[in-house]
Amino acid sequence: MSCDFLALAQPGVQKLSPYVPGKPVDELARELGLAPETIVKLASNENPLGPSPRVLEAVRQALPELTRYPDGNGFTLKQSLAHRYGVAPEQITLGNGSNDILELVARAFLAPGLNAVFSAHAFAVYPIATQAAGAQGKVVPARDWGHDLDAMLAAIDAQTRVIFLANPNNPTGTWFGAEALERFLAQVPEQVLVLLDEAYIEYAEGSELPDGLAYLAQYPNLLVSRTFSKAYGLAALRVGYAISSPRIADVLNRVRQPFNVNSLALAAACAALEDEDYLRASREANTAGMRQLEAGFRALGLSWIPSRGNFIAVDFARDAAPVNQALLHEGVIVRPVAGYGMPTFLRVSIGTEAENARLLDALQQVLAR
Ligand SMILES: *Cc1c(COP(=O)(O)O)cnc(C)c1O
Numbered sequence: 001m002s003c004d005f006l007a008l009a010q011p012g013v014q015k016l017s018p019y020v021p022g023k024p025v026d027e028l029a030r031e032l033g034l035a036p037e038t039i040v041k042l043a044s045n046e047n048p049l050g051p052s053p054r055v056l057e058a059v060r061q062a063l064p065e066l067t068r069y070p071d072g073n074g075f076t077l078k079q080s081l082a083h084r085y086g087v088a089p090e091q092i093t094l095g096n097g098s099n100d101i102l103e104l105v106a107r108a109f110l111a112p113g114l115n116a117v118f119s120a121h122a123f124a125v126y127p128i129a130t131q132a133a134g135a136q137g138k139v140v141p142a143r144d145w146g147h148d149l150d151a152m153l154a155a156i157d158a159q160t161r162v163i164f165l166a167n168p169n170n171p172t173g174t175w176f177g178a179e180a181l182e183r184f185l186a187q188v189p190e191q192v193l194v195l196l197d198e199a200y201i202e203y204a205e206g207s208e209l210p211d212g213l214a215y216l217a218q219y220p221n222l223l224v225s226r227t228f229s230k231a232y233g234l235a236a237l238r239v240g241y242a243i244s245s246p247r248i249a250d251v252l253n254r255v256r257q258p259f260n261v262n263s264l265a266l267a268a269a270c271a272a273l274e275d276e277d278y279l280r281a282s283r284e285a286n287t288a289g290m291r292q293l294e295a296g297f298r299a300l301g302l303s304w305i306p307s308r309g310n311f312i313a314v315d316f317a318r319d320a321a322p323v324n325q326a327l328l329h330e331g332v333i334v335r336p337v338a339g340y341g342m343p344t345f346l347r348v349s350i351g352t353e354a355e356n357a358r359l360l361d362a363l364q365q366v367l368a369r
Contacts, residue, residue, distance in 0.1 A: 047233035052278040058271035070263035098227040098240025110135035118164040146174030173307020178210035202231035237265040289350035296360035330362035
């Protein structure tokens with residue numbers, strides 16, 4: 001007896017392909033018989049500095065309470081975030097990573113017969129969350145690899161409930177400025193929720209990127225999502241958040257798991273938020289690493305898409321899959337982005353100076369063959 005469970009799944013789920021993560025170091029080590037410590041992974045936009053000592057201490061202190069459920073309301077973290085960003089705790093939704101926030105929005109606001117609008121080459125979770133909710137994804141062609149906000153506005157119809165924007169976007173690194181965002185928000189119908197995904201915003205400080213939080217008071221349909229996974233260096237613990245009008249937060253709160261953020265993550269995020277030195281070091285390392293990679297790519301005659309994230313999409317002007325394979329054999333893991341409609345590119349996360357140098361060395365050897 002065998003049952004075709006795929007045929008029984010809801011139609012949106014049947015058509016889903018699972019998210020493809022960056023290759024884990026141990027997996028490559030097993031496949032190629034390499035020593036894990038010789039492998040460099042620049043594939044998942046992880047913070048190369050290692051965790052902040054203050055975070056490690058906070059996690060250590062939270063360990064004796066592992067038998068207890070976490071605070072399902074995340075009181076302390078919400079207080080810290082509210083204080084930091086000048087918002088009310090009622091405006092904050094905590095997530096198991098900001099990925100969780102994207103799914104809560106999809107589950108709460110999307111359904112069969114409705115749609116979500118997002119850009120081509122945008123973060124892969126937008127189509128996955130949309131389809132899993134049984135809704136249709138309306139993919140808007142990009143302009144110069146970035147969001148074409150005017151075309152996205154034009155794609156809105158009576159069935160549109162959510163627009164996903166990423167600023168900067170992953171995997172392209174492209175961004176839009178305050179004026180473009182303002183013009184966009186002013187024209188989105190009030191019943192359409194705008195999810196502004198600012199997963200990399202801490203890296204973009206002082207650049208021409210707008211601070212999404214500045215528009216919350218004016219736009220009750222705006223939701224800004226952020227994460228502790230990138231500049232704060234907590235990817236393993238899974239903690240992100242959304243700031244929105246209290247009414248949207250109330251809706252999301254109804255669909256979230258009661259204990260969606262674990263106690264170690266809550267403790268770590270509070271400590272991370274206090275650690276200004278770590279954040280500054282993350283930014284500085286990222287800026288320096290970005291320059292190092294750009295200079296290296298230039299020397300190799302490669303072009304790239306200018307990025308405001310902690311990663312950069314480099315163009316090989318031919319199928320990049322063989323380059324990726326060759327890099328893996330050199331013990332360097334980067335991210336193929338053919339699945340994002342970018343088959344000639346590889347996305348490289350900014351690493352430490354030594355890791356970036358390893359990548360550039362390996363690339364030079366691979367391209368010389
Ligand atoms: C990494 C990333 C996220 C989410 O990461 P979490 O670890 O789930 O917080 C969200 N959006 C974009 C664009 C990302 O690149």
